[in-house]
Amino acid sequence: MKSFLKEVAGEIALKFSNFKDVVLILPGKRPAVFLKNELLSLNTVTTYAPEFYSIEAFVEKLSGLTPVGDLQLLFELYEVYKKETPPGDTESFQHFSRWAKILLQDFNEIDQYLVDYNQLFAYLSSVKEINHWYVQKEKTELQKNYIRFWNSLKRYYLHFRKRLLEKQIAYQGLLYSEAYNNAKKYLEEHPEKHHIFIGFNALNSAEENLIQEFLNSGNNHILWDIDETFLADNEHDAGLFIRSYKKEWHYFKDHDFKIVSDHFKTPKNIQITGIPKTVGQAKYAGKLIEDIHRKTGNLERTAVILGNEQLLTPLLNALPSAIGPVNITYGIPLYQVPVASFFGALFHLMENTKNAGWYYKNVLHILSHALTRKLLSHKGQDYAERIIEKMRRENIVFVSQTYIKALVHESLHEICDHIFTDVGQRHVNTVIKKCISLIHQLRTRHNDNDMYLEYLYKFHELFNRILYLNTTYGSISDMASLKRVYRELLRGETVNFRGEPLKGLQIMGMLESRNLDFENVIITGVNEGILPSGKKQVSFLPFDVKMAFNLPAYKEKDAIYTYHFYRLLQRAKNIYLLYNTEPDALEGGEKSRFLLQLTTRKQPLHHVEEIIASPEISQASKKSVRIKKNPDVITRLKTIASAGFSPTSLSSYIRNPVDFYYNAVLNIKAEDAIEETITAKALGIIIHGTLEDLYKPLEGKWLRETDIVQMRKTMHPLISRHFARVYREEQWRTGKNLIGFNIVARYIQHFLTLELGRLKQGRSVKIMHIEKNLETTVDIPGSAPGAVTLKGTIDRVEEVDGIITVTDYKTGKAVQADLEIPTEEAIVNDYRYHKAFQLLSYAYLYTKNYAPENPVEAAVLSFKNLKSGYLKFGKKDGNGRNAEKTAPIDREMLTAYENNLRALVLEIFDPQIPFTEKGTDA
Structure with a gap:
């Protein structure tokens, strides 16, 4: 099957025996290289080569201007902005550049589509005025500034164009409009030239008018790259633009419409494959390349089209060795x-x-x-x-x-x-x-x-x-x-990359594939939001304004992708379309509508196969980790026991003895990471620190309603101080950390409301201790150390209506069921009750140090469950909702706790019992 460029070369060779005055204009530089090679293969005698231009280069030549980069254009626009904006209203370049890039895109589009800027800016200003019109209501200063901004756009546009033209530099749209303005003069100066426009699809208004100007002059031609299937189907977006040109251009009333092929209906093998993640697509593409190379012996007629350029690096890593030359049109992003x-x-x-x-x-x-x-x-x-x-x-x-x-x-x-x-x-x-x-x-x-x-x-x-x-x-x-x-x-x-563009496997983007044909085509990233790109238009021009002035919107941009996608399929025989079955938020959506079209509107000679590829997962049995307690480990445990076990460290042993070994015995701690946003740990530190500052002055005093009112006044400065200790000031005043600040403030505000509610109910609350560090010695007969120290910090101890309450603050979620144990042994055997274990440990520490005469209770205050109030520790006398529980922690409960604690410590020190990982099969 002839490629499009081979057909073009044949048309040119039939029409011209000498290429001296022939000028070929193509969508890009890449197809020019391939077309030159096709013309060389047809010519057996020495002759002049035609001139080759990409459309951008040809437009630049006609305009007489020099294109400059976006950054320089921003600087030029900033100079205009400073001159045309009142001094007190100008922004710094940093802030200006954030919105000026969008403005540059709009100016570019206005010129590319030869829009009457007087009408457009007048229309735009009127729309904004109407949007901010209120009956008998004076506009605010903010609204007036907003209207002034829109009214100033025309002034920025005119002075910006004038400044650039004086410097003979331009943005792309200005190049196009000036090229169109200069087209007649150019044609008059070069009557001997024969211009052929090759393989175009979606033209902006300047390109349309310019090409028609050339065609109507007599010596010039245009060759399309379109399939009869898409041209004849008025509903198919692949032919949207070219159908309109065929219908509306006067040139085609007297001239043939070339080149229309009929290749899409020919036999094709189409494999649609869903693969998890982008790296999975890269690996699968590498496997396909290896299979094609093994079957055909070379990859000269094979191309990989990347829907997303970020796939390039994983694809290069997935390429098999010894597949010959590879040409890559992409570069590695700097x-x-x-x-x-x-x-x-x-x-x-x-x-x-x-x-x-x-x-x-x-x-x-x-x-x-x-x-x-x-x-x-x-x-x-x-x-x-x-x-x-x-x-x-x-x-x-x-x-x-x-x-x-x-x-x-x-x-x-x-x-x-x-x-x-x-x-x-x-x-x-x-x-x-x-x-x-x-x-x-x-x-x-x-x-x-x-x-x-x-x-x-x-x-x-x-x-x-x-x-x-x-x-x-x-x-x-x-x-x-x-x-x-x-x-x-x-x-x-x-x-x-440097390479030979005509040899070997071709790896390119969708736009680089224009006018090129391959027998084997692999396209990755065929997901909505990638192919096609979806509604990602950023513009100051509202949708209705774009419609009113015939500027391209979503439909036109989707149609461009549709054309490129189906054009690649026209002459291909083996087509592999890969899509991501598990797209991330920024990696496109569900599989592309193009894939659905291929299956629902299938051509009779197309063999379409849909498969889901998943990586092979070996079912390796994981053995639990077992760490023996040698004499060095026992010595280390004695040191820990002497310094003091905390309820938290003992809880970690109950959850997983191996974690206890790594954290407590080996003292392996995670390195400090740079925390750009507030973590759960930091949230807890800030809340605990703020409450300590609020309540510490009240130790030994009865809590009054006036105390709560005063706390509400002083809480925000205290929260700020603790945030500043955890984060540098500029880090927590913006973004997610500012949200975190408000969350902390809301938690403490709700907590103080809870406190006030207790006092209003007539409860008597005396603050006894805040952030109290306590420790006690526990005799462990038969253990290696003989005795261990238990230590901990109690967040709050208070007397409420004659009952001593030991309170532990939890910034995470806690519910009543976490604190209701079915048996005394459950606290050391079942990690589900680790909160109950910690709470009972604090109650044990308090009673050992103070031997209170009043009854003792223990409670958790969960800041993520403040509506439940104080969640009290208790032991149930049975199962089910009707089971009764005892809240006071009596001598019998503390004795049972002490016995369970001794059993736990004996197990930790037993050299015959290794540290064994929980949750895996042995």
């Missing part, structure tokens, strides 16, 4: 290479500087980076590791530059100055130059690694570009703006 994370950590460090130095976690983050290790190494000594060890040993919270430089070799001081830059040296251009200097230092340390040298070259280019832009415009005034500009440039940069 933000994914290690150098990017180094500079990201560096900017984060610079942004978060205090007068006392740098917060230790930020310092550990940058020092732990592999590139920092390279930079701070001298004659085999890793000075970064040396600094880390000393910081941990000395428990340094804030680190100064002086502290760091004192620990490294003198030859590394300049590098330390670049990484740990004092506040006084934070001028943006100075920081950029320091980054460039660090790149030079890294280059000397990676001069034997070609890949790293390529990465470093890209970053050297990137920082020099930022330096040039800021020297020219001066709009980057602080670290936050610099970081935003850096990220903006980083997102658009790639490290490209």
Whole structure:
């Protein structure tokens, strides 16, 4: 079967014997390479080559303007914005750039579609006025500012275009509109040229008018890439645009409509495969490639189309060895290479500087980076590791530059100055130059690694570009703006692969596949939200405005994806369509509608197979971990027993003895992680600390309603103070931590309401102890230590109507059933009752230390279940709802607890009983 470009080459060869004045315009550069190869294969004599242009390059030539990047356009627009906005209303570049990118996209679309901007901006202003119109009601200042913003858009647009045209630079839309304006003049100056437009589909208005201008001049032609199936079906979106061109362009009243193929109906093997996750798709694609290579011996006619470019790296790792050359049209995104994370950590460090130095976690983050290790190494000594060890040993919270430089070799001081830059040296251009200097230092340390040298070259280019832009415009005034500009440039940069474009397996994106045909096609990510991309349009122009001015909306953008998808299938024989059966929130949705169309509107000669692929899972039996108690372990247990067992550590033994061994015996603790958002542990620390501050002054006093009223007034500053101890101030005043702050405030507010309710009911409450540390010695006859210490901190002890209540605060969820034990032994045999065990332990500690004459009860206060009030410990006399329970903790209950505690400690110390993991089969 002939490929589209082979058919095109045949048409051109029939029409022209000499290509000297032939100009070929294609959607992109890539099909031009393949078309040139097809023309070479048809020509047996030496001749002039035709001129090849991508549509972007041809439009640029016609316009006479130079396209510039989005970042430079933002700087140019910012200059216009500052001039055209009252001085008091202007925003910093950092804030401006957040919405200006959207505005640039809208300006681009307005020009691409040759919209009458006078009508559009007048219409837009009227719509916004109507939306904020109220009968006999004065507009607020906020509403007036809002209307002023919309009214200023036309002014920004006109002055921006004028500024760019004076500088002979442009955004894409301006290139197109100027190219169309210059088309007649170009045609008059080049009457000898024959222009052929090849393989286009969705044209913007400027492209439509420009191409028609060329076609109507007489010497020019257009060749479409469309299948009869889609052209004849008025309901099929794959032919949406080309059908309208065939119907509406006057040129086709007198000229043939070429090239229309009829290949989609031909026999095809279509396999639709659902695979969990993106990495699973990559591995499955690798297996398919291996199978195709084994059957055919080569992969010259095989392409892998990635629906999501993030699949590239896992796909490269999944490619089988010895499959011959591979051509990759994608590049590795620059933000994914290690150098990017180094500079990201560096900017984060610079942004978060205090007068006392740098917060230790930020310092550990940058020092732990592999590139920092390279930079701070001298004659085999890793000075970064040396600094880390000393910081941990000395428990340094804030680190100064002086502290760091004192620990490294003198030859590394300049590098330390670049990484740990004092506040006084934070001028943006100075920081950029320091980054460039660090790149030079890294280059000397990676001069034997070609890949790293390529990465470093890209970053050297990137920082020099930022330096040039800021020297020219001066709009980057602080670290936050610099970081935003850096990220903006980083997102658009790639490290490209080098290879032979015409040989071997082709790996590309959907747009790169335009005009190309393959016998074997593998497409990944065929999910809604990816293919097609779905409703992801960000614009200042409302949907109704777009409709009124014939600007593209969701339907048109979906139709573009539909065309590309089905065009790939037209001439293919073996098609493998992979979709994710378990998409994440950001990885598309259910399987694409394209797959449903292939099955519900199946062509007679298409063999469609649907399968679900899942990884093979071996059923390996997991044996439980058993750790014997050697003499060293017993010695360590004696040390722990002497220092004191806590109710929490004993609970961990009841839950899983192996965890107790790791945590208590080996003292293996999880390293502190950087907590960007509030954790459950931090929430508990803050609530406990705040309540301690509120109630500590009331120890030994009867609680009054006026005390609660006063607490409500002072609680917020106290909560703030405890948040500041856990998190730096700027971290908890925004985002999820601010939500966490409000949650804590709400918990404590509800708790105080509960307290006030008790007092209003006439209950007498005396605060006896707050956060009381207690310990006692328990004789364990027959055990290795002979006696152990039990210790713990009781959150609160109070006397309520003559009854002593030992209270434990729980920031997690607790219910009454957690605290009602069926038997005394359940607290040490069943982890479900670990809260009851801890509560009884605190009651035991209190009675051992104070021997109270009053009755003693114990209760849990669950902040996630405050509506249930104080959840009291109790022992049930049976099962079911009608079982009665005893709440007071009497001498008999404490004796039973003590006996169970002795049995538990004897088990811990018994050398014949290993620490055995619970929850697995032996």
